[in-house]
Structure formats: C-alpha cells, structure tokens
Amino acid sequence: EPGIYRILMPAPVAADPEPEDLALTVLFEDAHLIVVDKPAGMATHPAPGSESGTLVNALLHHCGDSLSGIGGVARPGIVHRLDKGTSGVMVAAKHDRAHQGLTGLFAAHDIERTYIALTRGTLTPERGRIESRLGRSTHDRKKMAVLKTGGREAITDYVVERIFGLPAKAGGAPLAARVACTLHTGRTHQIRVHMASKGAPLLGDPVYGSGPPAGSVRDAIAAAGLTRQALHAAILGFTHPITHEPLRFETSPPEDMTALQARLETL
Template sequence: MQEKEFIVLEEDEGNRLDVFLSNELGEMSRSFIQKLIKEGNVLVNDKKEKPRYLVKEDDKIRISIPEPKVLEVEPENIPIDIVYEDEDVLVVNKPQGMVVHPAPGNYTGTLVNAILYHCRGNLSSINGVIRPGIVHRIDKNTSGLLMIAKNNNSHNFLAEQLKEHSITRKYEMICHGVLKEDNLTVNAPIGRHPVDRLKMAVVPNGKRAVTHFKVIKRFEKYTYVQAQLETGRTHQIRVHISYNRHPLLGDSVYGPKSSKFNLNGQVLHARTLGFIHPTTKEYMEFTSELPDYFQKLLKILD
C-alpha cells in the first residue's frame, strides 16, 4: 500500500475532493480516485469524506493507494478485420467503439484480447502483458487502421519510424463549421489540460504537436477534412481541430455535448497507414473503407 499526503493551499480551496486529488495525481483517473474515496482509502483531517466534499485551506489529505493487481489478459475469439498479415506485422481495421488494450473498466472485449486469440500469442512483448504487439493506439471511438508487431524486432523497427515521424497516418473526419482554408497546418504543443486531467489541451509547456489538415468537401454547416499526423500526441487531431474552433462532429469531450445525428463518438477514421516493412525494408501503404455510419452521414450532409 502506497500512502501520500497533501496540504490544501489557498488557491485550491473550494475544489471538490475528487477534483483536487485528480489534479495532484495526474496519472490516476478521476473515477479511480472516486472509488478510493468511497472505499475509505482517503482521509481528510483523519475523517472519511465524500468525493463531493469541498476542500478547505490547510486540510490535511491522506490517500492510500493499493498495489496494482497483476492482470492476466485472456485471448478472446472476437472477429477482427485483418487488412494484412505476415510473420512480422498485422494490420487491422479497428471498429468504432472497440478499446485498443485493457485498462480499468475495460479488461475484456479489447483489440488486444482479439489479437491474442488470432495470433496465438505470437506478439511482441515490449509493452508488457497489457499491450502486447501494440505499437501505436487510436481512441475507442475512432475507427481505422492500426499496425501490430508480432515480434520484438518488428516492434523496435516500427517504433523507431514513429519516433522519426516517417510513418504515413492520414485520417478522415467531419468537423463543425466551414473551414475557410483549403490547407491548414496546426503547430501547437499538447499536454495535459491544466484543470481537467482527463483531457488534453494546447499548453505552452506541452510536447511538440503538428497536424496537417486538408479540406475534402464543404457542406452548409460542416466540413469533410483529411488530417495527416506529423507527430502523434494523445487526442492530437481532436485537440488541434477544436483549438482551431472547428471541433469534430460527435466529439462530446472537445466539442458540443450533444449531436443531432445520434452519433456514438467523434466522426474520425484512420483511413491510410504507410510504413517501411521491418524485414523487406519496402514501403507498404494500406487504405480502409469508411465505416457505414460515416458514409451515410456524408450522404445526409450532401
């Protein structure tokens, strides 16, 4: 059991207890912190309080963090759309709504559970038991192409290309409003949101982030856009296009809370993926079809 103590400063007075701890412990989700509070693992001045308790200056807060459980990720016979496969690499077309790898609240039904079954364990071990073979990720509600490494040599080779920004990653999306520019590059550093620790934001001390946007088609109130990543920060496309005041349609985190189209998340599809093969050293590029809901939405807007 790990224990941490905090003294509330004047500028933090009036924050909810769960928000205060979430800000102090940026690596932990607010829902996990709420769970610890409800289970009695958080004491305020040696007393139990509820997550909504408003902290006061000089409050002494002690949190006991249980040791993480050793997780075993089980293979699951989940159908996956395989675009390409050989002894080194697997390219899959992830559907919207599928989580890439297990995490609190999503230990089953993930892409990792599916590829463990499909590959019979023949995956790289570099990212541990929770993320075997996973070289890069896309959000749960983003669909599209992902490359999976089937051995450690392939993983290192592909990861180096990511580091050098030499992998081709083109997304297609629909955003709110009408973009005036045919081509737009957003070069703005991204880091953890200063208040909402579950979000990312453009912040001065963030990591370098560059996205190239290109208009495919304009509609009356929306724009169909291609986005090409130069860097790959968490939520990069969503943050950059929202920063430009044209948030993604269906993105309730960085845009309007509701959409009249009854969507299940942001309209964002990783359509094109290109990389140099780890063994043949030849450049390979793959393109996937837009999901049905995306195609229907384009017809409605046209």
C-alpha cells in the same frame, strides 16, 4: 467525517489479458506484423472501464503467443493506438525486432497517417498546418489541451475536402465539413484537440465538442446512428521493418460516418 464505514474491495483482476474470439478485419499479416482495420467502440488495450473486448484480446486469440512483449503485459504487440471511439487502420508487431523497427519509424515520423474527420463548421484557410504544444489540460486532467508552455510538439496538416450546409447569406459559415488530417506527430487526442482549437470540433466528440452543432446537423447525426467522434484512420503507410517492403493501407470510413456524410450532403 467521523463514523463507521464499510469498505468493499473488488476481487483482484488478473494482469494478463485473456485471448478472446472477436471479429477482426485483417488487412495484412506475415510472420512479423499484422495490420487490422479497428472498429469504433473497441479499445486498443485493456484499461479501466475496458478490461476485455479490446484489440489486444482479439490479437492474442488470433496470433497466439507470437505477439511482441515490448509493450508490456497489458499491451503485447501494440506500437501505437487509436482512441476507443476512433475507427481505422492499425499495425501490431509479432516479435520484438519488428516492434523496435516500427517504434523507430513512429519516433522518426517516417509513417504516412491520414485521418478523415467530419467537423462542426469548417476551417479557414481550407488547407494548412497546425503546430502547437499539447499536454494535459490545467483545468481537467482527463483532457488534452493546446498549451503555451510545456507539453510536446504536435503537428497536423489538414485539407478541407467538402463543406456541407452552405450559408444562405453572405458572411455565413458552412454547417459542417469533411477534413483530411495528416499527422506528423502522434500525440494523445491530437486531431480532436487541433480541430477544436480552430473552432471546428469533430461531430459527435463527447470530450472536445465545445457546444452543439446546428439542429439539422444534430438530426443527421441521430439518423446516421453516430455515437462517437467522427474520426477514421483511413491511411497507414510505412516501410516494413524486416523485409523493407513499402506497405500502404487505405480503408473507407465505416457505415456510421458514411451515412452521416450522405445526410450532410443534403443540407
């Protein structure tokens, strides 16, 4: 509306992320690449709302100037990413040749990537493949969605490893499940969207949760201290792009997911 407005401009922020001495769990490191176990709550690279305290800031401190520059000023060494709320195994490149080699492996889907998810309810059948097109939601541009046309191909294999809260009556559904998801593509929020599209969204997911779980499951989430989507990148396997050595790394879910599963097992 017409009138006089005061506009306050924030001070400019430097484009180059600063090295920060942050705790970093290193699983493997050589002159070419570094593999880490990223904690939940740490963003992969600087972005609005997460300008510092990211994995990039930690890697800049740990690796110095050796990170690959292909990823750009804000994403040195970054070949792939995990959501801020997702924990697990990640690899970063220390020079451009390693970066190009890893990028080629990801582009060819020649990477072993398996995630552990705790879901509301379970999937039927207990083992299967989800194939769809994923892209920006037409209703909310901040979300991804399964699309009938457009988007990009997304393929997830899944196996239901455990179910929790067995129904007391015939025809009832379990309250929760532990699901292993293997990625054949790496689209944004792929597992979160695929699980939700099958009626089994990740527990604790603030974006794709689509309704609260049963009261006993909500209590278990609160008692376990889970404040994020229950998703952990457990396995990352690939051929070293320089030495051609086969590498495979596996880590267990962190305490919040472990504690939640222990409580779900008592339902």
